[in-house]
Amino acid sequence: MTEAVHKETHGFQTEVKQLLNLMAHSLYSHKEVFLRELISNASDAADKLRFKALSDASLFEDDGQLRVRLHIDKDKRTLTISDNGIGMSRDEAIEHLGTIAQSGTRQFFSHLSGDQAKDSQLIGQFGVGFYSAFIVADKVTVVSRAAGQSADRGVCWESDGTGSFTVEDVHKAGRGTDVILHLKEGEDEYLDDWQLRSVIGKYSDHISVPVELWKEGEPAQGEGENAIPATEGHWEQVNRATALWTRSPKEITDEEYQEFYKHLSHDFENPVAWSHNRVEGTQEYTSLLYVPTKAPWDMWNREQKHGLKLYVQRVFIMDDAEQFMPTYLRFVKGVLDSNDLPLNVSREILQDNKVTAQLRKACTKRVLGMLAKLAKDDADKYQLFWNEFGNVLKEGPAEDYGHKEEIAKLLRFASTHNDSDVQNVSLEQYVSRMKEKQEKIYYIVADSYAAAKNSPHLELLRKKGVEVLLMWDRVDEWLLSHLSDFDGKQLISVTRGDLALGELEDEESRKQHEEAQKEFASLVERLQSALGDKVKKVTISHRLTETPSCVVTDAYGMSTQMMKLMQAAGQPVPAQKFILEVNPQHALVQRMAAVQDEQTFAQWAELLLEQAQLTEQGGLNDPASFVARLNRLLLTPI
């Protein structure tokens, strides 16, 4: 370094200040992660340079051996992580080490609760990256020079991790970045060569660049024949430096797979499952795909970064290549190393490429296979997965018709069989429990678990002991509009007018129903004329046993939940008329039938319709009139 020029002080972006503040408190118990993060950044910098040098080999200058070096200075109490990767210009240092580029950062902070354990988990998922240096350092100096720039275009960035940082121009002979950590009191373990070696082994064994530690020279020992000559100080490689996915799965331990996942995802927790495959033949690629344990905090953010880390013939090409994973599997993390894509592949080329389409299909199959295996081998673990990611997987049948069957087997629902809101019933289980003569799979979609479970539409099926799947997630109606059958059995909503009981219905109840229809034909007619065009039609119910009335839609009508979904999406929803079903056995209906005065009768008719709509929709267009009517009828002497 020569004399400093053009020194400036910059304030950190507000979110960085918040993150720095939080980190010191929440992440202290995970403090070692700073090494993983800084070594990852150094190895990423090497990857990026290798990629850029594909089109401009002069960027290597005369130093093509990419590596990361760690150096301890016990007197100055510093630990330095150096790389000869892509480096940073002054502007890049200001941009990258002063802000957080991730979209939705502000939202992220609003998720923090103040509970240290929970927050450290979230911060881990968010990715602390470079800023984790401040967990163990009270001052960090970064000296960097971008590849392709002259030695006098170096930059020195420095901060104590509170409110601001400085940047100044410096001379830096070698390309790349030195991150110098001025360790806090009490962090002496990172000045101990042996201690450091063991931690680095864990964090860097699987990355492809060599990580080296300085080994001091030894003076000569002994004399004569047994003499050991003096050695000179030298850099010693401490990691295996073989990219994990290029090794044979048989040789890799679970711990190594887990560690690699953390390096890849910046997650603190282990993944729930992984799948590592090398494929040779017409297509040649290696994939290593992971399913995380916890959903990322921004899984529902449309701009959320997702996708695989793409390599071509071992050369890093890009992060977050989303073309290889369908959206409903956006939680999958991993690496894809292809031998069939060109090295100069770009996002645009990937977009419309035969090889991409084949790889995407293959990766999708792998993930679905991995999930099916997890569900079979470890139902408890699969349940944890489902609780986190089930709602994303439910987007599958709509997005990926070709894998509909496989996805359907992975779905889990709550059901009247379990009488609990835990979604743990598979369609296969449902089918295996179907009643003799039952031909269809029955479900209901409502606003909440309670609304589904207590819906009057279930009364008859409950009485007959027929299981009904209970659904209330926003995505369910969307799912069901793309999943009409499973295992040759039709999925059918119990809110449809034509509740097709088929053979489930015995001769006697069929007869009873027919008789009831005849017996109460005049009641139906009276109701019909009282309600006019407020209803599509009125019928005698077959499904109600305890409730006076319910509304249903015919086979072509739009279900209530679908209407709500469209309304929420701001789409125009056509006015919907229901079929009103009444239960003539119910005391209230019988009382109404006895009312002679047609005006009072009309009030009763409206009340029955409104009640049924309220149960179905969870609300009414004109609740005040409903309450007024109810009160009037309550005060009318019998």
Ligand SMILES: Nc1ncnc2c1ncn2[C@@H]1O[C@H](COP(=O)(O)OP(=O)(O)OP(=O)(O)O)[C@@H](O)[C@H]1O
């Ligand atoms: N050793 C380095 N060499 C070159 N650039 C670096 C180095 N370390 C950090 N950077 C730059 O700083 C940016 C921010 O780093 P940071 O570790 O905070 O986040 P990230 O690596 O982008 O994200 P994540 O940690 O979630 O992967 C990097 O994207 C990179 O551009």
